[in-house]
Structure formats: structure tokens, C-alpha cells
Amino acid sequence: MNISTRLTEAAGQYGDKPAYYFEGEAVSYAKLDGMVTRFASGLQEMGIQKGDHVALLLGNSPYFVIGMYGALRAGATVIPVNPIYTTAEIGYILGNGDVKGVIALDLLVPLFEQMNGQLPALEHVIVCETPPSEQKQNFRVEEAVIRTKMKSFTTMLSKEYSSFSRPELDEEDTAVILYTSGTTGKPKGAMLSHKNIYRNAADVADYLKMNDADKVVATLPMFHVFCLTVSLNAPLMSGASLIIVPRFSPKEVFRLIKEYDATVFAGVPTMYNFMLQYEEGLKEDVETLRLCISGGASMPVALLKGFEQKFNVVISEGYGLSEAAPVTCFNPLDRPRKAGSIGMNIVNVENKVVNELGEEVPPNQVGELIVKGPNVMKGYYKMPEETAHTIRDGWLYTGDLARMDEEGYFYIVDRKKDxxxxxxxxxxxxxxxxxxxxxxxxxxxxxxxxxxxxxxxxxxxxxxxxxxxxxxxxxxxxxxxxxxxxxxxxxxxxxxxxxxxxxxxxxxxxxxxxxxxxxxx
CATH class of the missing domain: 3.30.300.30 (ANL, C-terminal domain)
Incomplete structure (x- = not known):
């Protein structure tokens, strides 16, 4: 099982139910699954084969959802990339990642023209039209399509293909390569298998009790693993509906939560801070939320308590990292949440705190957090030494300092290097x-x-x-x-x-x- 085949199953279960809302339009599970297959067929027709690498340089949009699931369905490995990275940063990832095809916004076409000749493996650039409201320069996709390597995303979706041959995928095949932010040296590509991606999304959905009645606000960047698993994959495999937000703004988030009766919101602490500071935000705007999730960074306890008091909601903090697909801990929903804690082991994942010898330390003693489970990456792409240093005896060494209390709740103390x-x-x-x-x-x-x-x-x-x-x-x-x-x-x-x-x-x-x-x- 993988997330692409699970989407087909969900389409059979939920049919006409909205899979996502975007800029006032609702798209059903059946329609989404059909577009994914059509796009996968288009990729196959242009020569994308099982194991080829396809990068996504996109913001939050249906393009991203269809592009990612379509590439996976065609058997490709997906590499999500932050579209606002510099030319040098994008060039490094596309080159190091041996990318054969790119799905990107039309605004980025000049960037690819600038890099022309520097990326010999790159054969296809699939161009996504920017909505008129977001266009910042005059650019006609029709002109780009006739250029070498350029194809139109919309044209690919509008074509009828004679057949689609779904490739056989093994659960250990690489599904996604996530490049870390590169806090030390060059970014590293964490290779996540189909099993890693599917199991973590399924376990998160189970742990957070996601179901077909949920409406999940997807405002975190989709190219980031937090959104990818918690706000995209887990909801879609549960029959929930996504509310796709192109970019975060407190005003827009409050409006959409109220308009669609959203039930789940996931954000980083800074988002909660902006929402708390937004004077026009009211408790009544978020009364339909059953769950607020925080991750990506430690949430200050003062911020957590201030937000909860103002809006009468409970924030459940969790923890994850790209190398673990990403979630390893969450505060449980069936017992009291502990402020400042990242929670407990999620289903099928084990966390422990160890000393420099790899020995588990007693409760409340600080050490390095290490993780084991079906979500732990295969390794870093083309970096065997880094892989061997990070994964030892099946345990992923996170580099984060933590402690565990007597009840099994974990607390992040800080990054080891900080x-x-x-x-x-x-x-x-x-x-x-x-x-x-x-x-x-x-x-x-x-x-x-x-x-x-x-x-x-x-x-x-x-x-x-x-x-x-x-x-x-x-x-x-x-x-x-x-x-x-x-x-x-x-x-x-x-x-x-x-x-x-x-x-x-x-x-x-x-x-x-x-x-x-x-x-x-």
C-alpha cells in the first residue's frame, strides 16, 4: 500500500465528497483521483519512468497535490523544493538530486532559462500557470510551451490518454527525497520510502482520530514535511477535506476556518503568535476547531497558554523531523495535555533519550533524542557516511537534546549544536x-x-x-x-x-x- 493507491481507494469510498476546497471551488475525491491518473499518464507519455526524479517547485495549490500524487502514481520519486529559494540553492538541489523533470510555476521559467545547460539530467519543465491575481510579471505560457523542455500542466491535464500502466512499486522504493535546510554545509536529501510516507501518515491519522467529517486547514507550506504528512496525506487517506490556503495570513485563516467550519488547524508557533496578535480574531471564529496542532519548532509555554485562553481551544504540540517522515511524538488526545511537552510515542514509533554512549538515561535527565520505527528514512541520497553517522543500529539520532518524565512525556530542551x-x-x-x-x-x-x-x-x-x-x-x-x-x-x-x-x-x-x-x- 502507498498513498497514491490509498487515494484511489478513498475515491471509491467517498466519491463526490470534497477532497479539497481552493479559492471557492470544491473538488471531489473522484475528480481528484481522475486528474492524478491523467497527469501520471502524461508523465509516462513524455518518458518519466519508475525511479526517475521529479521536483516540485510550487506553493500551496491543487498543482502541488495533483503533481505529487501523479508523479508517485507514475512511479517517480518526488523532490519538493521551496520555490523561493535562490537560483544557487535550487540549482544545487536539482543537480544533486539528479532531477529529470520539474513541475514549477511559470514565474520561475526565467530561472530555468538562466540555468539552461547547467543541469544535464533535466529533460522536462512542466509549467503551471499563476492565477492572474498573483502574476508579478508579463509571461505567457503559450510562448514557454514551444521552448525546449517546456510543457503546460493544464494542457497535460486536458488531454485524453489511451491507457495508463500503473508500475509495480515496492514499499522500500524511494517515494520522496526531502532536502534539509542545510544548517551545516550543503543540504542533505533524506530518502523516504513509500512505507515511510504511508505508515507515518496512517499512524498520524490514527493518533489524531482524523475522519471523513474533518476539514483540515492546509496553510503550512506543502513542500515542507510537516504539511505534507499532517495537513495533506493523513487527511486524504482519512476521507477528510482539505482547505488549501495559498499563503498564511491571520485574517485569511480566521475567515476560512469560519466559512468552512474547519475542524483541524496545524501550524508552527510563529503562526499562532501572529493569530494571537491579530486583534480582529475572535473566539467565535474558531469555535468549530476540535484540534489545533503545533510543530516545526518548540512552542513557548506563555504563547501556548495565551492562545488557549483567548480562543478557548487546546493546542496539542508534537515533534518530528524530515528524516522520520516526520512525526515521532504527539500529545495524546485521551488524557491531559502537558504544556511544554511534545507528547508521547505515536503508534509504531519508539523514542528514547540517550547519553553519548547510546545508553538510555533515567527520567528527567537530558540526553540526545533517538527514534526507531517504520517512518525512519532509508538514508541520505548519495551520502553514505552521513547516513552511517545518523542511523546507528536502526536508531535515528536526531541531534535534539531532550528529557522524558516519569509518565513517558518527552520535552525538547534544545538543538544539540545550539x-x-x-x-x-x-x-x-x-x-x-x-x-x-x-x-x-x-x-x-x-x-x-x-x-x-x-x-x-x-x-x-x-x-x-x-x-x-x-x-x-x-x-x-x-x-x-x-x-x-x-x-x-x-x-x-x-x-x-x-x-x-x-x-x-x-x-x-x-x-x-x-x-x-x-x-x-
């Missing part, structure tokens, strides 16, 4: 960030370590506030009241906003580069 050592003492950035998020005048905070000639490292804090009267000393004094002396920031800087990636995750890496730039100058 830990700050001040005079021999460990300081976890998240602990300091939690303190500043609890300050009523601070909307965002990020902490990192900076070189210090006496202590080795010192704590640096960046904050965002709307109060121009707050001073660095006032915030240091606030920290002294709640933190040990060595954990109090030695310097605090005010920013208008913190750097974030496309999922809304705060980028400590960008802040570190900013610090390094100042040091050099």
Missing part, C-alpha cells in the same frame, strides 16, 4: 527564551551563544516588542528575577522582526551570521 556553554555551565537557549516570552511586552525572542574571552561563551538575546520604552537593562533585570546568573543575557538587542524560514520557524542561524558579520567589521 547549546551554550558559559564558564563550563550548560545553557539551553529555549529555557531563556521561555522567560522572555513570558514578559507581557515581548512578542518574539531568540537566544544564541556569542564568543566571550572570559567565559568561553555568553548569552545573547534578540527580542521584538511594540513598546519603545523597554530598555536592555530593564529586560536584564527581568531575567535576573527568573534565571541563574550565568543564564542571564549579557546583551539584548531589539529588532523589528526576527528572521524566519518559509514555515515561520525562527532562524537562529541567520542571527549567528549577523553576529559574525558585526565581529568581522
Amino acid at each position: 547549546m551554550i556553554i558559559v564558564g563550563g555551565y550548560n545553557v539551553y537557549p529555549r529555557e531563556v527564551e521561555e522567560v522572555y516570552y513570558s514578559h507581557p511586552e515581548i512578542t518574539e525572542a531568540a537566544v544564541l551563544g556569542i564568543p566571550d574571552p572570559e567565559q568561553g561563551e555568553a548569552v545573547m538575546c534578540y527580542v521584538v516588542t511594540a513598546n519603545p520604552n523597554l530598555t536592555e537593562e530593564m529586560l536584564k533585570e527581568y531575567g535576573r528575577g527568573q534565571l541563574a546568573k550565568y543564564k542571564v543575557p549579557s546583551s539584548i538587542e531589539f529588532l523589528e522582526e526576527l528572521p524566519k524560514n518559509t514555515t515561520g520557524k525562527i532562524l537562529r542561524r541567520a542571527l549567528k551570521e549577523q553576529v559574525a558579520g558585526k565581529a568581522r567589521s
